[in-house]
């Protein structure tokens with residue numbers, strides 16, 4: 001009997017691993033003019049574009065009919081003003097596509113020496129991520145660098161890839177090049193891949209090889225329970241989380257970390273819960289920021305919902321629709337956490353109601 005999504009899993013690991021090698025090598029060489037500011041004021045670097053090109057090219061060679069919802073698009077690079085950035089991205093994508101890795105599960109996906117692409121092919125690969133998403137069919141979603149601000153600071157970031165079928169995440173791979181393999185050894189080896197397939201569990205694999213560990217969240221223990229939260233206060237409200245912590249009587253401080261690396265840490269028990277609460281009206285969470293993480297949570301023994309207790313809906317298009325926050329934790333803590341979240345939200349809304 002064949003195991004569901006075995007080929008897709010191997011391809012996704014291989015693509016994310018190549019993209020991670022690219023992003024880590026770019027970090028050491030990044031120069032000032034290799035970063036752009038997008039329309040929404042967020043940064044994007046040559047590493048984001050070239051990593052999306054690499055993953056998208058590998059997916060396309062194996063599954064030419066699968067649509068892709070990717071964070072980046074190549075419009076700024078096609079303009080005449082984007083020429084030097086474009087050349088650099090083509091060079092980086094080709095380096096990553098043609099490298100010989102020599103790692104066991106990096107099977108031949110039609111890449112390796114001799115598989116260079118020209119500039120048009122690289123830009124087209126990036127632009128294949130323009131799919132609008134939706135409720136039915138198979139689609140991949142890519143966040144080539146999640147936590148670009150963390151990447152630029154030399155801190156945590158993640159390369160994220162997920163396969164969604166009929167609005168359900170079936171497979172997810174997260175690459176975290178700067179994350180210690182063992183949280184208790186911060187100066188030890190860094191570089192983790194987190195992998196989950198629906199119904200098949202979650203694993204951590206070393207970025208440097210094949211060694212893998214199965215991930216299970218530890219049971220709820222109030223004396224050690226803590227939160228994982230964004231570094232950027234504009235992305236998720238720090239004060240809401242400290243209010244939740246007070247209601248639950250918790251004493252451990254939160255761990256601040258950029259990107260979906262928080263989901264990887266949660267799945268392996270480094271942190272009790274990941275809570276993300278909106279800071280202002282209008283921002284809609286993107287599917288590529290939560291698809292892989294949500295499957296890591298459920299496959300390691302956790303539950304993930306929004307702040308009303310509803311499941312995340314990956315069938316609405318490129319976003320998760322109306323954003324009511326994200327609550328992810330081990331099964332036996334979810335009810336308590338959700339009730340604390342709702343108490344804090346009600347308290348925060350009181351002054352607004354009395355003013356109305």
Ligand SMILES: Nc1ncnc2c1ncn2[C@@H]1O[C@H](COP(=O)(O)O)[C@@H](O)[C@H]1OP(=O)(O)O
Nearest residue numbers: 042146147230231232234235257258259283289
């Ligand atoms: N106002 C916002 N609220 C929530 N998330 C945001 C907001 N602005 C950007 N983001 C996204 O949050 C993610 C990083 O999350 P974290 O803070 O947990 O590291 C990024 O994908 C980033 O998007 P972008 O990639 O466009 O910068």
Ligand SMILES: [Mg+2]
Nearest residue numbers: 071143145146
């Ligand atoms: Mg990104």
Ligand SMILES: [Mg+2]
Nearest residue numbers: 143146147289
């Ligand atoms: Mg992101």
Ligand SMILES: [Mg+2]
Nearest residue numbers: 042043071148
């Ligand atoms: Mg971004």
